[in-house]
Amino acid sequence: MPTPIIPPPLTDTGAWVSPRQLQRWLDVNRVTKLDRTSTFITLPAFTQAANTWNGYSDIVMSFNCESPNNFSFSGILSLIPTNPNYVLCVSYRTGTTIVRYMLWDATGSNMNQAIPLYVGQLIKKNFRFEVWNTSQGIASQSTAIQIYTSVLGKQDYRYAVDASLVNTDTPNITFSVAKVNIGYLLPLTFPTTSVSTTN
Numbered sequence: 421m422p423t424p425i426i427p428p429p430l431t432d433t434g435a436w437v438s439p440r441q442l443q444r445w446l447d448v449n450r451v452t453k454l455d456r457t458s459t460f461i462t463l464p465a466f467t468q469a470a471n472t473w474n475g476y477s478d479i480v481m482s483f484n485c486e487s488p489n490n491f492s493f494s495g496i497l498s499l500i501p502t503n504p505n506y507v508l509c510v511s512y513r514t515g516t517t518i519v520r521y522m523l524w525d526a527t528g529s530n531m532n533q534a535i536p537l538y539v540g541q542l543i544k545k546n547f548r549f550e551v552w553n554t555s556q557g558i559a560s561q562s563t564a565i566q567i568y569t570s571v572l573g574k575q576d577y578r579y580a581v582d583a584s585l586v587n588t589d590t591p592n593i594t595f596s597v598a599k600v601n602i603g604y605l606l607p608l609t610f611p612t613t614s615v616s617t618t619n
Contacts, residue, residue, distance in 0.1 A: 454576055455576055455577050456572040456573050456574070456575065456576060456577075457572065457573030457574075457575055457576070457577055457580045457581060457582050458568055458571075458572060458582045459568070459569050459571045459572070459573060459582065459583055459584065459585035460566040460567055460568045460569060460582060460583075460584060460585060461566075461584065461585050461588065462564050462566050462587070462588065463549055463561070463565045463566075464483070464561075464588060464591075465561050465562055465564050466551065466559075466560065466561050466591060467558065467559075467560040467561075468480050468551070468553065468558045468559040468560060469593065471553075471558050472553060473553060473554075473555055473557070475530065476530040477507060477529045477530050477532070477553055477554060478552065478553055479550050479551065479552055480551055480552065480553045480559055480593065481550075481551040481559070481592065481593050482548045482549060482550050482551065482591070482592045483548060483549040483588035483591055483592070484546075484547075484548045484588065484592065485547055485548065485549070485586050485587075485588050485589065486545065486589075487543075487545040487546070487547070487585060487586045489545055489571065490542055490543065490544055490545050491542075491543055491545075491569045491570050491585070492540050492541065492542055492543060492569065493523075493538065493540070493567055493568065494568045494569065494570055495568050496524070496538060496567070499565055499566075499567060501524075501561065501565070503526075503527070504524060504526045504561075505526060505527075505528075505556040505557065505558075505559055505560065506551050506553060506559035506560070506561070507522060507524065507525055507526050507529045507551075507553075507554065508522070508523040508524050508549060508551060508552075509521060509522050509523060509549070509550040509552060510523055510538065510543060510547055510548070510549055510550070511547065511548055511550055512543060512546060512547040512548070513544075513546075514544065519544075520535050520550070521535065521536055521537065521538035521541060522535045522536065522537050522538060523538050523567075526556070527554065527556065528554035529552065529555075530555070531552070548592075549588065568582075571585055
């Protein structure tokens with residue numbers, strides 16, 4: 421009997437030797453559906469440094485990501501933490517327009533704009549997770565959350581496991597354009613000498 425085209429499971433050591441040493445009489449005829457592995461992006465655990473509630477929700481932290489391709493998230497509803505104390509959004513830029521979706525809301529949020537809920541929309545490859553605060557106090561997530569994507573792996577589940585699509589960058593906590601760190605102090609007075617131009 422010819423060897424089947426599909427490879428045997430890794431756990432069937434007898435099927436990997438030549439000639440094959442069958443453990444069960446149906447091993448040679450077993451044909452299974454190809455089931456490719458999935459990919460995910462991990463939202464790391466975090467804690468906001470200090471409470472900055474101003475009566476409305478602000479972005480207090482973001483995690484930038486640079487994915488190899490555009491994608492969509494899957495299974496968001498099953499990932500929502502129990503009683504989160506922050507709102508999680510995802511956003512990306514198209515030209516001068518910022519596209520933003522809310523992955524989940526939280527008690528005590530007061531969003532100052534209408535943000536549509538995420539229901540499978542396309543996410544551009546350069547995007548960021550945004551943590552928005554609420555009136556509950558310091559925004560925090562005690563454990564990392566793996567958010568699955570529409571991008572599939574190259575191997576079957578018999579030979580590989582789900583893997584990270586891309587890692588997030590270090591958290592960004594600076595959102596004010598007024599904060600500029602230029603590394604030195606400018607003089608408070610300027611030279612009074614004038615330069616004359618003569619021909």
